Amino acid sequence: MNLPYQIDPGYIGLGFVLLFLLLILTFTAILRDKGRRSLGEAGLRKIPAFKKLWRTMNYSVESGKRLHLTLGRAGIGGEHSTSSLVGLSILKSVAQFVSMGDKSPITTSGEGTLMILSQDTTRSAYSSSGVAEKFDQADGQLSGLTPFSYASGTLPIIYDQQTSGTIMVGHFGSEAALIADASENTDCMTLAGSDDLSAQAILVATANEPLIGEELYAAGAYMQIGLTHTASVRAQDVIRWILVIVILVGAALKLTGVF
Amino acid sequence: MSIANLTPIDLVGALVGIFFTLSIFSYALGDNALFRLAIHIFIGVASGYIVVVTWFNVIWPKLILPVLEWENTTNDNLIVLVPLLLSLLLLTKLVPRLTTLGSPVMAFLVGIGVATAIGGAVIGTLFPQVIASINLFDFPTWDQNAGLFWILVIESSFILLGTLTALIYFHFGAHSHNDEPPQRTGWIELIARIGKFFIAITFGALFAGVLMAALTAFVERWNFILTTFLSVF
Amino acid sequence: MAGLLCDNCGAINSPGNQVCQHCQASLEDHLTQPEPISSDGDVPGQSQKFNSTGHLGFPVDDHLGSEGYDSGHKQSPLAELGDVIPIETVVEEISKPKPYSLKIRVTDAQRTNIRLLEKLTRTEAGSRPTPKTSNITTQHIIRILIMLFLILAISWPIFFDPPHLPLPAADSNVSSFSQHILSLPLDAPVLLAFDYEPGYASELDTSTTAVLDQLMSRNAYLTLVSTSTSGAIQAERAISIAEVKAARIYEAPTDYVNLGYIPGGATGLIGLSTGIRSTFPLSINGDQVWQSPALQDVNTPNDFNLVIVITDSSATARTWVEQVRPNLINTPLLMITSAQVEPLIRPYFDSDPAQVDGLIVGLAGSVGYETFTGRIKEASNLWGSFSMSVVAAAGLILFGGMVSAILAANKQGQDYPGGE
């Protein structure tokens, strides 16, 4: 892009991030004023996958079957960390809910730091529900360290644990199809989302409750995890339209030869 | 591959390869013992090699060697010890009683991770893709070939339409009237529908790509089995 | 479980909390301001929430809220209690004479909690269904049929006269890839990144072999790196295959050097693009390589004459383009990718100026490259079988898809327990 005067793209980037931050803070403040009625799905479009997730969580408590969460293979120190963080917040919410049942959720992951955090998250969810003694370290395990060994190591857990549902949220590649398929074979609900586009494409076809693209990142809002989660979904909506306008205006200027 | 120039070790290797290939293929019949045996060996071998790689690539040259060579280097500060210390603290996360010690290292890693994710997303993906979307309308053939020009404009507009509608498809905000489930405003819903069309095409194309990658593996595996069998028997 | 239950999110908070630690919803208002039950059984102010959600404020599907819990009603230890105190009628009768009553305050949520408790005690006492053993199902039969069909399609060109299948021609991506290698000076240092999982070896080995063969013909000094843990050995394997095909001997560290694994994904690549020497103080075999004549001038990837990335992942490909490419001022970046990456990486080749200077995609690209260079015929030998397998797969999807679309028109069923 040849602008008439050159602005360092770094400053634009910084401004963009600050704007985003400001929007999240503003919406948090607005939502706090409105109170809890604004939390959860109120004011958000329906995403069937999350409804099914609630239902499966209820079913899991009733039937005494375990839920299985698999958080992908991205470390928390890398560029795919945010998808893993979404997985962890779903785990927190699930663990708190399921802590009143008699079976704890089982978590698998494909990376060391993620595995540790999955154990920490389950443990803290249990202690906040006053059932800390229920926590077992084997509830958060690592099933393999390379993409395919992670996926294939997850299969026996799905077959042996007789789970009521598999929640796949995190960074996966094409190997995710093996996990989703095994879960479908055992007639489980399979909720699946990844930040990788190829993985999303195959999960759309193999999982019965796929999360497409950005829907994955809205999990916090739909799972009623907290105000900031709902606020950030609102901020994403605003930024979305800013992007649309920037691109449209830019394209129009380009076409008319302004720059 | 011809049997004549196969050494016994290679032959054993080929037979081992066939055994594992068939064990994995047996999964099509459902979860079974052979398949489980193969994947457990696989997980073991893959992890075992990770021990080797991390030792030779990281632990020895980056954690132990700098400390051993500390006296020799002119670098007389303590900074070479920090990675070792951080690594040891991170390892305490494995011991439930000591887990608190490792939390600051986790916090450090989380900080690095989210910053890399945000920075990469803004500088690495968002900016280049926005500029690419705008540059779609940068035509060198401005007044040279009218027919081609309009085809290019239409094609570029189609790409742009796909980008914007797919982005709008994700719009979350919705309103609910009279206890009905929340719904987006009519015109957003309409744009989202167009977006969904583009998303379906994109996913279809990506799915085809993965499937063809998988089919290549299938062809190569079957070819391997056939040629080995044909050369042995 | 001592503590305050948050109506909004179900989290349990320590007593004395004003707001939920979990969702920040206020905990006090329904405790300090008890709202009596109205005549229609609704709690004013909370009615909307409990209508749309179930116990503990979680959205519950209707049939689980009623039918799901009632199915165990008769057998449960608490079932009799339900008969003794028919909650609904009590509420109704007491409510009728006067609009508000404070005697029995049973909300839907509490009722659901009782049912939940019943359900829990029931499942605790009762026997669990025995785990389902895996039998051969229709799914398995379909799979075996798919497999057999594919095997037939693949074997056909091997056993019988292959039908005439024209080889794909080299497109501009492939030809410019080859041009860049041909224009290398002799003995030039080349950086090769083996960023793929062994699972994609079948797809990427053929192109890698053909490219390595051409590089060896220019006597290029190869520097091998990888962001995948098995990349180091994969690179070694690729060199040994290419040695056989090119009838050359390539020895480390005189002809090539294997630097090994870069941990940390994108973080590692940022490190590599700023200083390759600090990322790899030693080669994977522990050799000091940076003093060798071929590498003594190399400090960043830009000091190589060519950078070639072999990858199966669009994220890795993008990271190379976005993090490393900006620092490559006069060094071309070439890519060998799996077919699954193509739709996401092609725009980088098509863009002007191109961010990827040459691209070989999947087996088709590999065949094109082989045709263009006219040296090795590895991928071309597989082309017939591959084409047949793709046509067979497409046929299966088309035929099977039509059958299942027809079946779908006749049936709407339950997919999994707890589902609709």
Place this chain on the structure above:
Amino acid sequence: MVKRTLLIAVTITTGLVILMGYFINLPALVSVRKIFLNWAIILAAVALLIGLINLIVVHARKIINKEPGSHYSLVLLVSLMVTAVVGIVSGPTSKMSQWIFNNIQIPIETSLMALLAVVLISAAIRFTYRRPTSFSLIFIFTTLIIMLGTVSNPWLNVSWLSELRLWITRVPVVGGARGILFGVVLGTIATGLRVLMGADRPYED
């Protein structure tokens, strides 16, 4: 409380140093950032070791408790030890390591990939059954065009198919993929910012 504050401070400081490095070119920042990144790379490798230890512990526990399937765990541990010992003793790129890689890991992993073909075909067949919508029809239709447009076909040699394939990957797919990527970017930034705000604290135990 002090501990929480400390942890949040660590995250925000490292996060800001790395993030600012993307946008502002300050020499001091650049050098601190380089050191941090170098540590992160080393810690990423340590994370692999942590994963490895967990893997060993989980399977060793299965063997000790004689849980069902513990013989598989034994197999796993033995193959892990053998590979590690061979690799460390004979070298990471030795002939023996290569033999294990070429004849065990490559066949198993490429076979899993091959298995994926069967899984994906059956999923594609079921797709229109499970979700009989226009979305699935467009999806399947595109898949078929891309596949048939890539390969040579003995029955009908149709050049328009490969041209259509090329057009699809050059036009609608580029558009759609960009839109989805933008969405992912928005989600990533929001998730990341929540952590940098201290609102989400995944590192707390």
